[in-house]
Amino acid sequence: MPVRVVGFDGDDTLWHSETRFHVTQGEFRDLLSRHVTGVDVDARLAEMEMKNLSIYGYGVKSFTLSMLETAIELTEARLPATDLDVILGWGKRMLMEPTELLDGVEEALQGLDGRYDMLLITKGDLFDQESKLARSGLGDLFLGVEILSEKNAETYGAVFRRRGIDPTDFVMVGNSLRSDVVPVVALGGRAVHIPYEVTWQHEQVPEESLPKSGWWRLPAIRELGGLLESLDGPGRVLGVT
């Protein structure tokens, strides 16, 4: 079946994101270890993020607010405001960092330019994602940008309707099985999974809930052009699953 539209996730597919959260989280752990001992700071922060997800949604601002709340809670409000100011500063740093593209992204996208309609379909904070895209230098390659508060069958379905996309013409490319593969395949689309070096726990999916077909895994985005070409062709055998 020929491919007409290719959707790309942003964070950890086109540009680095999760490693930055990891770096900040390490600093957060160090800061709190000066006030409390014997506490699994990472676990408590992850719990706080999940508890706050329905109020704050995704993104750096939400992460910053959850770090502040965790720090106050774990120290029973004993930590000084100067430390909270440091945490505020980490949030700003994350929001202002240059967008660092993953290896091979620019070449891969340029190789597809003109062959497919390319969309950026990402989730998270609207302002932060637009700002990252602007700093990425990739903006002109995309026919459109969709920033969703959550990626699931309902929100992908709305994008397909709004843009007149037939799911059978569509391939989604991303690092998250949960957000980029499962819902798209459920709607009759296809997907390419390109794992990132780190996966946020929240994005993990149990193996048995993965679709049996309709998606492929690639080690790096530079192999995407070849895979898409083979999907276009009449039933060529692929060296990937």
Add this chain to the structure above:
Amino acid sequence: MPVRVVGFDGDDTLWHSETRFHVTQGEFRDLLSRHVTGVDVDARLAEMEMKNLSIYGYGVKSFTLSMLETAIELTEARLPATDLDVILGWGKRMLMEPTELLDGVEEALQGLDGRYDMLLITKGDLFDQESKLARSGLGDLFLGVEILSEKNAETYGAVFRRRGIDPTDFVMVGNSLRSDVVPVVALGGRAVHIPYEVTWQHEQVPEESLPKSGWWRLPAIRELGGLLESLDGPGRVLGVT
């Protein structure tokens, strides 16, 4: 010229927003008055919000982060973490409050249903705005929802292109001259200004920069149906400017 598509702003046009910021800001002023005196807290917070706008964007999470930073800065980090926890709580309360519709909104929109394509075009935090819309009960009345990080000629133009809207068929309804009237009229569309009881300073526009025509002012949304009907008709004289 007949009207085909009507865009509605959300905050302070369909539902109350700015009064809530005012309430929280009053509490913030009281809290800080226990630590510092002789400081114009409102002015300092407004400065902080403007300084942070290019990093955080609009919305309650941004406002909360700016309150925290202002509180730490004004007290030279002398305020206890318990106070910062109170500020975090205000942010959550604002995000979770029920969506309170302005008087006459439901009747006005229902009266237009079926006569025009209605869009919600709002700015701010994606997650918060979607959540407010979901709680408003108005979702089914809108053909589509556009949440923009900023409202200007560029972003309205992108909406028109994406949705195949001819600006001459379009009327925007909102409480902000800066965000709902000026950019839409500049693109050849029309606009209806319905002032809210409070206007955020950032949304003020000097009178001389207002367009001379192409927009109307109404005291309340219940008069919108009549105005739109008169715009549809062949040159009927209007009792509004």
